[in-house]
Amino acid sequence: MALTTVHKIRDRVEKRPLELAAAREKGAKVVGWLSYAIPEEVITALGLIPIRIGTGGDTRLVEIGSRYISTKNCVFVREAVGLFAENKDPYIVNSDLVAFDAACLQLFRTAEVVEHYFKVNTLVLGVPRNFYWPEAKEYFWHELEHFVGKLEELAGVKLDPKRLAASIELYNGIRESIKELYRYQAGNNPLITWSQTYDVIHAGYYLDRAEYAALLRELLAELKDKQGEPVISHTYGEARIFLSGSVIPPKDHKLIDIIEQVGGRIVGDDLWSGLVPHLNVEIKEPTVKGIAYAYLSRVPHAALPYLDLKTDERLKNLKGLIGAFHAQGVINHTLRYCDPFTFKAGETKEQLKQIGIPMLEIHTEYAGSDFEAIRTRVEAFVEMLRNLDYQEAV
């Protein structure tokens, strides 16, 4: 059964580049951003238009980017540089300023590279690595104050507390809707797949956020009407897969397509291009300080090292989501030269093994040369998960 709201969202995304260009002609300012810790709440509250930029899967752009950064940087970063070099992506072209944060060191350096070679107006937000310390939260608060000050210069207005409170409410609503949407896609006999849900999340990178929030509510209402309340359980013969690891940005379909082609069912993720940015954002006061403290208290990004395995919130969240979505196995996607995830892959596998969850690591780039090798491995993994059902039945 087709979901009309999904089509509507797709249609709105197609029209968005022209709308953005028209809005800019009328004086609107667009803030593109890459990375993980940029709070859209303040961008929206200042009347600026936030756009999350960056795409994947294009080896031509990767090659162009490699001329300015190096072949030893991850393909996402190289493609990002390629996007700026080519300057044809409508969201790149329409960005008045591009914000980065310093969580991923490669993206942090990308800001300087694109500013130097392509004269991109950039702004960087420092992110502490000892994020769980009170002093780190204090530092991040000051960093965010500084960051907001620069955005105020672009917007030509000061941050208004009432508008900030309204913006926070808007984003809280989006986050709640996305969490609800994930329950539907993971449910039995779902009307929406994980990859459709993933596309809906990516639509939120581009659409006007108030409109996006309304579309999410409409989609949830349609799902409730057509599917009823979701029941999440594992049915015999399913290979329920949880996707973890490095970013899988819009247009990078390689691994997702392979999993679905060989009969695997993705039921959840803890990707920073997926569900995770929408979890555990508890803004206790509608101020810059409140946002800073809340963002540092989220599920930490793997780029921020954490020294105690037993209390690692990232792993705790991963295990919790696997349970909530009734996943049977994890495919850990690591991009070549993506150290934050690659360095932890073996450890994550060991941790999951201890709770009886098998993990397959797929270490890849955007090139198609490893497509068949990946397919063979994913197919075997899916078959293994199905066999678990068979073995249990026997």
Next chain:
Amino acid sequence: MSNSTVDLYRYPEELKEEFITTEDINFRDGSKASAEEIWHFMTVEAPVRYPHAFTKSSYYHRQLSRDIHLPSSIKHNYLFLTMKDRIENSRRNGTPVIFVQGGQSVDPYYAAGAIALRPASVGLWASGRHEGNTMVGEEVRRMDEKEKAYRAISFEACQTAGYEHIQEGDLPVDMLAPFTCLRCSDVSYGVEAHRHGKKPVNLFLGDFPLDHQKDKPWAIDYFAHNLHRLTKEIGDMAGHVVTDEALRAEIRLHNAGRRLALDTADAWWSADAPPTNGSDRRAIFQMGGMEMHGDPTASLTVLKEANRYIRERVKRGVKGNGVQDNPGRIFVCGSCVFPNEFRTEEAGGVIVGNDNHWSDISTLVEEEGDPYYNLSKAILSYPYEQDIETRAAWTIQEIRKSRAHGVLFLYNWGCNTQSAIARMLVDIIKRETSLPTLIIEHEFGASQSEQLQNRVNAFVEMVRP
């Protein structure tokens, strides 16, 4: 190849009389090594225990310098080859040993009563526990050990935070506490990897804040907090309270090393003919960081003597051993790695300077006032750790001082941070200086790849006047 069949290099016996009149090495614990004791170790004991260091092959970049009339060269190698004995003796006497990052100051670690060892020094300590290895044996051992870390962490790792020695081996490091400088992304994840290792070890990250950090008071305050926590944790481990005065005294001591290294560099660079070969130059300049021997007092003793010899050589126009006439002067940028200096000299070049391990040495710390704030301010202003354009401006200044004819940028396999900035940094240097530049990817290994050295040699040939 067994040791008995290897033809080893030996210091000429006729040098002994001259050498034993040179200065003792003073150590932090008040003890000394006389020049005669050093001579004995380097001519009798060390060739048996560490034959790889005495190889005659210039393919081994860790071979001993042949500049036998430069006492500091022999003494520096003495300190390297006694690293294991000295560190383990200090540990037995209750001094904790801390793994730190290269290119960072170590004042707070010593003020807190510990020994701070950067990755290469930890490797030297580990190497010292394997005696009797020839060059090939040592090379195989090192690669084997690194492989263990690759398996436990990632084959894309450059810096593995001593995992191979501490978790897979038996090196008794008490704590890992590097600064998370932006020079290296791997070290943070390498330290983090120890959390799943076989052996419990204390872990700490000195969180170096990024993005125009030196101009942000809140960033300086934050890093000062990190330094407070660091000295408190080490002090607790070492069993004493770290006072502000103790830290100030340590800063003064380390500033003395930094100033002396700067003075030595000025003299070295002013000479028409390089007064030492590249290997000795690197060791002498780097002694100003006071961290390479695991004993700042010893480093300072040797550096003082080296400074006098360099100044004398410059005055007399003496050229370093192995350096050809009118060499192609190469400045090296990038990761914490080098081409083989001996083979570069065979090709007619000489390495006259580098940015890594010089940035921290060239940054003095204010000696009056709050020592934590002063240290934080200095550390956050390391030129190597700034935005690329600021770093480039400083690098160009050092290149000009060194009168280099060409600039090499080397980044190590897996070094995502230095590789990311290589193109831009080199483009700025080229634009501002009109010097030829070359970017090369480097890989670990005591005897480096012929392909890498071929490219360096071709570059030398091109830039040599």
